Amino acid sequence: MLTQDFTNATATSATEPSLLFPFVLQLADTSLILAHRLSEWCGHGPILEQDLAMANIALDLLGEARSYYQYAAELEGKGRTEDDLAYLRSAVEYRNPLLVEQPNGDFAHTVVRQFLFDNYHYHLLKALKDGPDTHLAGIAEKSFKEAAYHLKWSSEWIIRLGDGTAESWQRLDKAIAALWRFAGELTTPAPAETALQEIGVVPDYATLLPAMQAYAAQVLAEATVPEPTAVFAQQGGKIGRHSEHLGYLLSELQYMQRTYPGMTW
Amino acid sequence: MTQQEWPLWEVFIRSKQGLDHKHVGSLHAADAAMAVQNARDVYTRRLEGVSIWVVESKHIHASNPDDAEAFFDPAADKVYRHPTFYEVPDSIKHM
Amino acid sequence: METSEQVLSPEEQFQARIDADIRIEPKDWMPDAYRKTLIRQISQHAHSELVGMLPEGNWITRAPSLKRKSILLAKVQDEAGHGLYLYSAAETLGTTRDQMLADLHSGKAKYSSIFNYPTLSWADMGCVGWLVDGAAILNQVPLCRTSYGPYARAMVRVCKEESFHQRQGFEIMQTLCEGAPEQKAMAQEALNRWWWPTLMMFGPKDADSPNTEQSMKWRIKRFTNDELRQKFVDMMVPQAEFLGLTVPDEKVKWNEERQAYDFGEVNWDEFWAVVKGNGLCNHERLQARVSAHDEGAWVREAALAHAAKRAAKEAVAA
Numbered sequence: 001m002l003t004q005d006f007t008n009a010t011a012t013s014a015t016e017p018s019l020l021f022p023f024v025l026q027l028a029d030t031s032l033i034l035a036h037r038l039s040e041w042c043g044h045g046p047i048l049e050q051d052l053a054m055a056n057i058a059l060d061l062l063g064e065a066r067s068y069y070q071y072a073a074e075l076e077g078k079g080r081t082e083d084d085l086a087y088l089r090s091a092v093e094y095r096n097p098l099l100v101e102q103p104n105g106d107f108a109h110t111v112v113r114q115f116l117f118d119n120y121h122y123h124l125l126k127a128l129k130d131g132p133d134t135h136l137a138g139i140a141e142k143s144f145k146e147a148a149y150h151l152k153w154s155s156e157w158i159i160r161l162g163d164g165t166a167e168s169w170q171r172l173d174k175a176i177a178a179l180w181r182f183a184g185e186l187t188t189p190a191p192a193e194t195a196l197q198e199i200g201v202v203p204d205y206a207t208l209l210p211a212m213q214a215y216a217a218q219v220l221a222e223a224t225v226p227e228p229t230a231v232f233a234q235q236g237g238k239i240g241r242h243s244e245h246l247g248y249l250l251s252e253l254q255y256m257q258r259t260y261p262g263m264t265w
Numbered sequence: 266m267t268q269q270e271w272p273l274w275e276v277f278i279r280s281k282q283g284l285d286h287k288h289v290g291s292l293h294a295a296d297a298a299m300a301v302q303n304a305r306d307v308y309t310r311r312l313e314g315v316s317i318w319v320v321e322s323k324h325i326h327a328s329n330p331d332d333a334e335a336f337f338d339p340a341a342d343k344v345y346r347h348p349t350f351y352e353v354p355d356s357i358k359h360m
Numbered sequence: 361m362e363t364s365e366q367v368l369s370p371e372e373q374f375q376a377r378i379d380a381d382i383r384i385e386p387k388d389w390m391p392d393a394y395r396k397t398l399i400r401q402i403s404q405h406a407h408s409e410l411v412g413m414l415p416e417g418n419w420i421t422r423a424p425s426l427k428r429k430s431i432l433l434a435k436v437q438d439e440a441g442h443g444l445y446l447y448s449a450a451e452t453l454g455t456t457r458d459q460m461l462a463d464l465h466s467g468k469a470k471y472s473s474i475f476n477y478p479t480l481s482w483a484d485m486g487c488v489g490w491l492v493d494g495a496a497i498l499n500q501v502p503l504c505r506t507s508y509g510p511y512a513r514a515m516v517r518v519c520k521e522e523s524f525h526q527r528q529g530f531e532i533m534q535t536l537c538e539g540a541p542e543q544k545a546m547a548q549e550a551l552n553r554w555w556w557p558t559l560m561m562f563g564p565k566d567a568d569s570p571n572t573e574q575s576m577k578w579r580i581k582r583f584t585n586d587e588l589r590q591k592f593v594d595m596m597v598p599q600a601e602f603l604g605l606t607v608p609d610e611k612v613k614w615n616e617e618r619q620a621y622d623f624g625e626v627n628w629d630e631f632w633a634v635v636k637g638n639g640l641c642n643h644e645r646l647q648a649r650v651s652a653h654d655e656g657a658w659v660r661e662a663a664l665a666h667a668a669k670r671a672a673k674e675a676v677a678a
Binding site for chain 1: 410413414419420421422423424425426427428429431432434436437440441447480482532535538540542543643648651652655656657658659660661662663665666668
Binding site for chain 2: 047048049052053056152155156160
């Protein structure tokens with residue numbers, strides 16, 4: 001429950017900062033890890049135009065991650081910076097859902113991962129931008145426009161690959177089979193989220209699901225691929241229990257800061 | 266199957282409200298919707314535009330440079346089409 | 361009838377337009393050699409942008425701060441954009457991007473040798489921006505006035521975007537030089553590796569560059585290799601001094617009489633070895649491009665197949 005002691009609250013937020021901090025950090029980690037994965041494509045995309053498109057999405061997500069980290073640092077109030085939060089936390093401290101840390105695979109895997117994320121992200125931001133925490137709402141407002149574009153991009157690619165050639169259909173189907181099990185975690189609240197849902201700062205995810213599911217069904221139908229049923233939903237990322245992939249990703253991401261501690265770049 | 270290249274599209278961008286769309290370059294895309302999105306990603310990374318047109322390059326018909334004299338020189342001697350050709354008395358305002 | 365002596369040949373008319381600084385546009389008559397040379401030059405430039413994404417792309421995932429990561433990603437993305445503008449300019453001359461890529465992949469077409477050197481430390485991102493982009497800008501700015509319209513227009517766009525690239529590189533170097541001793545050492549070590557290869561970017565000495573004269577006459581090249589190399593040294597030596605770094609050439613010395621820096625001889629054996637494919641990274645750079653293209657084939661095919669299906673559906677509906 002929300003305490004009535006606001007002495008630690010910042011000017012922009014009426015929500016208990018210690019409640020908000022882990023959630024904002026989760027949003028930051030999520031955007032950063034996905035941006036990092038997308039940036040791995042840079043220079044290796046299927047065609048130059050799509051290299052530019054994926055880099056644009058990565059840059060949007062990186063910008064969002066920075067806004068969230070800066071806000072998280074402010075909420076925490078311990079003098080940590082955005083870079084301290086991104087570069088000096090271990091894998092078990094990272095709060096991103098499992099989906100976004102999954103490797104790029106082939107283009108179909110990247111597109112499916114992006115589509116699952118965008119569909120969730122779009123609907124989450126739509127609610128958050130009207131939320132009571134003004135700082136968070138501000139970031140969500142800006143990110144929402146970006147997410148709308150990302151969702152358009154990934155939806156159209158799902159449709160192109162599904163309703164393209166026999167090979168692209170098969171690859172898409174395979175990617176869906178591999179990644180759909182990570183979708184459930186996105187809308188399953190972790191304790192940090194439940195606490196905020198109880199006080200109305202974060203939307204009840206059950207209210208987002210109908211629109212998300214309807215949209216996914218429509219896109220998959222257009223792509224002529226069957227929607228997976230009875231998928232076991234993997235959980236854990238949001239409480240720091242990650243797949244093996246995250247450790248490698250972080251060892252690359254954090255290489256410089258870990259090798260040369262305390263320097264300015 | 267021999268790989269066929271994505272068609273070429275010409276991109277026109279309106280840099281701000283009130284201005285014409287201007288040709289900025291070209292790109293490859295499989296269809297019109299993708300061409301518009303690619304144009305956004307390629308040609309408006311620095312807030313260069315508020316509106317995009319794309320047209321498949323093969324649909325552009327151009328005048329032939331060999332006809333340039335016949336096409337354009339005849340306009341050169343029609344000075345009477347320009348307002349400065351006419352003398353207006355100083356006392357007449359707003360014309 | 362006029363005698364043939366009095367009438368200018370198409371070649372002469374063409375040259376007269378160029379001499380009068382009138383731009384040549386795609387549908388204008390042009391000598392075959394002009395067209396071929398331009399296709400080679402523009403596509404080589406486009407390939408350099410494309411392959412040039414790789415050595416820097418190598419550090420996007422390891423950039424030391426979120427700010428640097430964003431800047432680097434945006435910069436490498438710009439290079440993709442520049443490659444695209446240049447391929448488009450070359451396409452107006454009657455070639456296709458597929459053809460140009462096939463030539464790159466087969467090894468027939470060249471790209472700038474500088475990208476066959478490895479990027480080994482974060483300071484290399486500084487050196488690539490500061491030195492390599494600095495050298496590229498010297499080459500590119502004059503090309504904004506080159507005789508072929510689409511090429512000149514592409515270069516205007518490239519140069520406009522490129523201006524932040526060199527600055528971010530210099531800023532990386534400056535931050536390193538003002539930082540901890542390890543950082544400064546990192547900067548010096550990178551400069552030691554990049555200095556000479558950057559001087560090679562301007563190409564062989566004028567005496568060994570037989571095409572320069574014709575290219576300058578056509579205004580698709582506006583300064584000679586040696587002129588640009590001298591300009592570069594004159595520009596960079598003071599900047600290195602400002603950073604507190606030492607250029608790895610003992611012969612670098614201000615020449616009061618010439619009002620320019622004297623400098624040592626490039627190792628031309630190394631230059632030709634890398635051009636011929638024997639640089640440390642030639643193989644992997646090319647292989648990375650070939651793999652990206654080959655592994656993307658099914659994606660490009662799917663998009664075309666889908667576009668055809670959609671068009672057929674729309675035709676039925678209409």
